[in-house]
Amino acid sequence: MISLFSSSAASAAESAKRRAFENIDPAGLTRIFAGAAYVLYGLVFALLWRFHPPLSTPKGLLVVLLALVAMPYCGEKLLEWLKARIVYRRTGYVAVAVAAPAGLPAQPSFYRTFILMVAFVAVAAGLFLFLSDSSKWIFLFAGGQAIANSYRSAPGNWIKLLAILGVTLFAVLLNITFAERFGLFLSGLGTVKIIDGAIAFVLYLRRNPVARMSEE
Amino acid sequence: MTPDLQALATLDRIIHEPARLMIMTILYAVTEADFLYLQRECGLTQGNLSSHLAKLEEAGYVAISKTFKGKYPLTICSLTKNGREAFEAYVRKMQYVAGATGNGTNH
Numbered sequence: 510m511i512s513l514f515s516s517s518a519a520s521a522a523e524s525a526k527r528r529a530f531e532n533i534d535p536a537g538l539t540r541i542f543a544g545a546a547y548v549l550y551g552l553v554f555a556l557l558w559r560f561h562p563p564l565s566t567p568k569g570l571l572v573v574l575l576a577l578v579a580m581p582y583c584g585e586k587l588l589e590w591l592k593a594r595i596v597y598r599r600t601g602y603v604a605v606a607v608a609a610p611a612g613l614p615a616q617p618s619f620y621r622t623f624i625l626m627v628a629f630v631a632v633a634a635g636l637f638l639f640l641s642d643s644s645k646w647i648f649l650f651a652g653g654q655a656i657a658n659s660y661r662s663a664p665g666n667w668i669k670l671l672a673i674l675g676v677t678l679f680a681v682l683l684n685i686t687f688a689e690r691f692g693l694f695l696s697g698l699g700t701v702k703i704i705d706g707a708i709a710f711v712l713y714l715r716r717n718p719v720a721r722m723s724e725e
Numbered sequence: 726m727t728p729d730l731q732a733l734a735t736l737d738r739i740i741h742e743p744a745r746l747m748i749m750t751i752l753y754a755v756t757e758a759d760f761l762y763l764q765r766e767c768g769l770t771q772g773n774l775s776s777h778l779a780k781l782e783e784a785g786y787v788a789i790s791k792t793f794k795g796k797y798p799l800t801i802c803s804l805t806k807n808g809r810e811a812f813e814a815y816v817r818k819m820q821y822v823a824g825a826t827g828n829g830t831n832h
Contacts, residue, residue: 521747525766526754532762593794601762602799605755720761 529603535717536596537709540702542588546580547699555692599717645681648694652677655698672701732822739784740815744769745777749804749812752787757803778802786811 534540596602655673663669676697680690740749747767752758758766764774781787786808790801804812 522750522754525751528766529751529755529758589794593797597759597761597794597797597799601765602759602794602801603755603762604757720765 526605529605532600532603533605535600535709536592536713537706538588538591538596540706541710542584542706544699544702544704544706546584547702548696549699551692551695551697551699554695555688557688595714598719599713601720645690648677648681648690651694652680666705669701669705672704673698676701732818736818737811737815739780739786740811742777744773745781748774748777748781748802749786749808749815752802752804753809753812757801760800760802763802781808784808784811 652673655677656670659666659669659673676694680694680697683690683693685693740746744767747769748763751763751766760771760774760778763769763778764771767774769777778787778789782789785805788803788805792799792801
């Protein structure tokens, strides 16, 4: 009996950690923000390179990259403000350590996610400066990476995986310039993220009314 | 009294109470959590949770701070170093007792 209690206490601790870890973005707000940033970045790059070729010089690229690095700071503050108004009033606030419990993928921080995105943009933009327009393999690779990441974070979400695959193939197969392809690819991925986050957000609001606190 | 039974007698009574054990288990698993999150996870009433948190705070196991996220006030709770050590000692003691009594499936 005691043994049963002891093992159930241990599994309860693991379960608590798992539930807390899954509660980092219950309303899908981070996904919506990340998706919006993807769309913005994609459109900005496609438009910049289409209408302002001088920005594709290393100096212009540096200015754009600095602006992209600065954006997450503003985004994170806005996201925290929204979480305070929407999430913390419904399901509460919890902070977990960076290390994920067994069986769950590590959750990158908000800032790290954007840094990775900017790094991807920088690498792709660098390649754009040196490679020809026929470098479609970059997008196939990036699409594969996006599918792998999505599968790790939500293995059962086949519609999302298919949507990312569709966006990747669409961007690769169209006969357009690299800049347009890049913009289309990022914007497509962003749109998938926004839809995914928006569905989670609506479901969250429907399932979690604002809690009434009186005896704290 | 056998050492196994003595181990049971020295269990930390502050932690051993079921509601407080739930709170300690959750706080052990996270860095920090607010009052509402704990209430939803434990299924306790606000008054009940408040009184158990007060006891844990009094014992030095839990640190409670009032803060704001945006304009929304939060009561943030986290385990202190003492609380973490006490919880680990409690679990170790329970595991020792469980090990000493076999697989424990004979009720």
